[in-house]
Structure formats: structure tokens, C-alpha cells
Amino acid sequence: MVEPSDKRRRAAHLGPERRRPMLLDAALKVFSDKGFAGTTMQSVAEAAGVTKPVVYDSFANRDELLLALLAREEQHLVISIVAALPADPTVGTPEEHVLDGLTAFLTTAAENPQSWRIVFGAQYGAAPVVADRVRAARAFLVEGLRLTLLKSLPGVTDPDANLAVLAELLASMTEASARMLVVDGTDRTPAELAKVVSQVVGGGFGNV
Numbered sequence: 001m002v003e004p005s006d007k008r009r010r011a012a013h014l015g016p017e018r019r020r021p022m023l024l025d026a027a028l029k030v031f032s033d034k035g036f037a038g039t040t041m042q043s044v045a046e047a048a049g050v051t052k053p054v055v056y057d058s059f060a061n062r063d064e065l066l067l068a069l070l071a072r073e074e075q076h077l078v079i080s081i082v083a084a085l086p087a088d089p090t091v092g093t094p095e096e097h098v099l100d101g102l103t104a105f106l107t108t109a110a111e112n113p114q115s116w117r118i119v120f121g122a123q124y125g126a127a128p129v130v131a132d133r134v135r136a137a138r139a140f141l142v143e144g145l146r147l148t149l150l151k152s153l154p155g156v157t158d159p160d161a162n163l164a165v166l167a168e169l170l171a172s173m174t175e176a177s178a179r180m181l182v183v184d185g186t187d188r189t190p191a192e193l194a195k196v197v198s199q200v201v202g203g204g205f206g207n208v
Helices: 004-012 016-038 041-048 052-058 062-084 094-111 113-121 128-149 159-184 190-207
Strands: none
Touching (some): 016 052, 016 062, 041 052, 062 113, 094 113, 094 159, 094 190, 159 190
């Protein structure tokens, strides 16, 4: 077992760039346990087993630390979103696209709950610069849905106006499903939640 004092001595010999991943790992755990308000430079230092000046050597302030953490954790979700989008939205039905894509996305969220919490939860009570970054990540999700999953919906009147609304609705259902998995602890599986959403899309969106 590594004593905290040993961890501190090791950290003192690491440069800021080598310390950053370790500090980000600690910050992710703290944020997951305590939320934005509880994620302080001191709490991150304690979780990492270092002193607070060591954290300040790598990050100028809490906002810079959280932005770096957001950038790292976004990659997990961005990769899962891109991988889930159909290569050719004209092949298959919109319901099939949503079922396959949402199952993949929710599975990733369930396997990386801390990533989901920081990317979609940091906007609540966070500084404006952090909240803006979170909203940008969500906008990426909505745009991806608008451009791919929903463009092939049959019977949508005035697509230029309505697809943006439908993408928002689908993104909200996606967020709600992910929240049920990683926050509420639902006993539903990602595939079961995705099936419900896909049935709503297949049964109702095409009539808008």
C-alpha cells in the first residue's frame, strides 16, 4: 500500500505535464462524488495525495482544471456519438438508426458514468466558461442527430424548421435515458431504454 507521504514525494519529482493526468483522474473522482461545488483545488489535491501548490503548478485555477477535465472526458462521448451515427442514413429506417445509435451511446454512458456526469452535469452551478463548454458538447450531439438520424424521417413537413426541434427532443430523451442509467440507477438496460425511444421516434416523429 502506498502511503500518502510517499505519493507526495513522488509527485514532487514529476513535472506539471506528467502530473496533469494524475490530477485529472483525481478531479474526475471528486466531481463524481461531490459535484461542481465540492470540486476544489484542495479536494483534488487530497484525492491525488499531493499538496495544493502541486495542483496549482499544473492548473492556474479551478476553471482551468475543470475545462481540461471536460476536454478529456468529452472525447469518450464524442467518439461514441460519432461511432453510433449511421454511415448512410438512407439505409434502414429512422427507428433502426435510433435504436442502434442510442444503444451504443447509452452503453458507453453506462460504462463511463463519470465521463457522462462531468460532461453533462458541470453546467449546473459551474462558472460561465465551464457551463459554455458543456453546452457546446450538447450542441454537438443535437447537430449530429439533426444531420444524420433525423434527415431520413419520412413525412416531415418543413424539414428546415422541424428537424431542429425533433433533434432537440431526441437529445433530451437521450440525456434523460443516460441520467436514468448513471444517476438514478434504473434497472433498465441501455438496449431497453433505446428501444422505448426508438419506438417513440418511429411512431410519432414521422407525423410531424
